[in-house]
Amino acid sequence: MDLTRSVSFSPDGTTLSSGSEDGTILLWDMAPYITPQTPNPDFDGDGTVGILDFLIFVEHFGVSQGAMEYDARYDLDGDGTIGVSDFLIFVNAFGKAGSSN
Numbered sequence: 001m002d003l004t005r006s007v008s009f010s011p012d013g014t015t016l017s018s019g020s021e022d023g024t025i026l027l028w029d030m031a032p033y034i035t036p037q038t039p040n041p042d043f044d045g046d047g048t049v050g051i052l053d054f055l056i057f058v059e060h061f062g063v064s065q066g067a068m069e070y071d072a073r074y075d076l077d078g079d080g081t082i083g084v085s086d087f088l089i090f091v092n093a094f095g096k097a098g099s100s101n
Contacts, residue, residue: 002020002021002022002024003020003021004018004019004020004021005019005020005021006018006019007019009030013030013034014029014030014031014034015027015028015029015030016028016030039076039077039089039093040098041053041057041076041089041090041093041094041098042093042097042098043056043057043073043074044056045098046098047097047098048095048096048097048098049090049093049094049095049096049097049098050094050095053090053094053098054090054094056074057074057082057086057087057090060074060082061074061082061083061086061087062081062082062083063081063082064080064081064082065080065081070082074086076089076090077089
């Protein structure tokens, strides 16, 4: 029986890899088992996506992953840049109840 010596997820969490004692490396596609999370643009935590959330969001608009100012909370589509697509997600949620943080 070969023992598994190492297990690791890819940075995006969609692939699981394992390494066994005999040198075998296996990869599993985890994407079908991941439940997508709905972005929560209620940045101020008051329970509603409103103007204060917009003011917080625009401070981060145009920032990309790797910049010191980048904060993944504002990258609503998770593409590494806080841009137009994130703004469209925000607009769709505007005026609605925010999910609990």
